[in-house]
Amino acid sequence: MRFGVAIGIGVGTVIVLALLSVAWGSTVIPLSDVLASFGVAGAPPSGPVGKIVVDLRLPRTLLAVCVGAGLGVVGALLQTVTRNDLADPFLFGLSSGAAAGAVSVITVFGDRLGIWTLPVAAFTGGMLAALLVLALVSRLRGQGPERLILAGLAVSFLFTALTNYLVFSGDQRAAHSVLFWTMGGLGLARWDNIGFAALGAGGIAGFALWNHRRLDAFLAGETTAESLGVPVARFRMAVFLAAAFATATLVALAGVIGFVGLMIPHLARRVAGPLHLRLTLACAVFGAALLLASDLIARTLLPPQELPIGIVTSSIGAFFVTVMLMRNRI
Template sequence: MAGGAAAVVALALLSIAFGSTVIPLHDVLRAIAGALGLGDGQGSGPVASIVVELRLPRTILAVLVGAGLGIVGALLQTVTRNDLADPFLFGLSSGAAAGAVSVITVFGDRLGIWTLPVAAFSGGILAALVVLGLVSRIHSQGPERLILGGLAVSFLFTALTNYLVFAGDQRAAHSVLFWTMGGLGLARWDNIGLALVGTASVGGFALRSHRSLDALLAGESTAESLGVPVARLRWSTFLVSAFATALLVAVAGVIGFVGLMIPHLSRRLAGELHFRLILACAVFGAVIVLASDLLARTLLPPQELPIGIVTSSLGAVFVVWMLLRPRQER
């Protein structure tokens, strides 16, 4: 955890320093100190504006998105008993993507700067409600039903997104492509509060429910015998995860595989019990997204790659690594 926290700080400073214009680290620290009212009062000017108004919000958003998606992945893997569960398996991100694409290609910017986040959040929540409504029609409460319902909704909203891309304004195709692959370019001081609310809500829920989640590791029957309301815990976890994912996708787009990779990596370092696991997922999720964003901005200058390309590449390597490990090590 100490190493992970140090990596977060180091990557955050590098993320602020590197970009289309490289800023020396001492200027970065001076600008941040000036914004906090510290230092010698020299933290002003164009460099300070770049640091404080553009790069610092982006870095904070990367930390929040990585931490939030990592925690959501850990919760979903626990309550579904599925090692491949993540926010995108349940259609949450597909619904948010469909909402955002509908604004970009069809409806237009009717609510100003808040149009895209509101549409993406609405799409994510709609997808979650459809999944819950679909599963509630089936009397079984097993986690496999939730997974199948999520997959069906994910395919449905993906098809809707593709239809909107082809039926809408073709000139917006580049914006759609970049947004559906994820990016932190929308980060501003006035919208990172959405990501903060999403990460804080799922993190607070996970820490408050960590003992019930630990009991669930021993099986549903054992958890029920210990007084854990398994069905209610599963639905509560899914709703909180849907809420957090919708908020995160609303400001950062679809960033894949973070919720899948981070819980597995964190368990090898922090163990299975959820108090330490949740903290580890938050720290190492922030590390992965910060590092991926830094690579996305520096691999193909002066262009900026969608961050989803980097995380998907890492995720593909991770899944292959999982498959090739001996069974006793999984």
């Protein structure tokens, strides 16, 4: 009962925030015009209002939903298979690799593939980081979660150093674009690439739901999971690859957005419990709500400027971790 109520409130919050996200911006559009643009009430508004709603703000809102939901589920899976409450895409170098790929385009190589250059480069960087982590783990004795974490940290530091080098040695006129992208933003949202983000978010949610019993077995410990027929080491690598693919697709369009994958699983477990069938749904809904709210704050805090959304999520995340530490929860 409690779970159903919480999910219902969460879905309602997502809908309200989505409508506000479409209505608010440099030009405030009445909700009646927003609904009319969707064909819900009245005739579609004339002039540029309809195009602003449908072609600009609606794709951005959908991207926020996909990124928030996807990163929330990714964080839950990584925390489960590593048994580390602080695990998120940052910890494993996935975001750092994507950032390095994107920055290399902005500062050095340029838009050789047109509008798809930045997403493709970021996706390639994220997957390269994942492959490096797996290659490093395969060379180590044992493939436990602590090895995966240490390998991820090493790769994260490596790609962060590469990103900083590219920023320093590349075109200094692109520094502002680099800074905004590495802190996250939803400005790349368009109808022709929103399917890419939906693939990442839907793929990781589907993977979690399909394997929810295996993930639940991890909660009882690796020995118990093995006795229940779960190939622990192999399945952990499969989870990591699925998380890497989802993170790379999302970061490729939204930039590096921190703390979503860390915070959301902790919040979701309070209403959904530890079992992954409910937890996956809760993480997706709460993650979407968090990123929609963060994007609204980023767009309206310092008008007409738009803050990088990562500043908002990092601020919320710092407060969240502080509260958790004070309560001895992590």
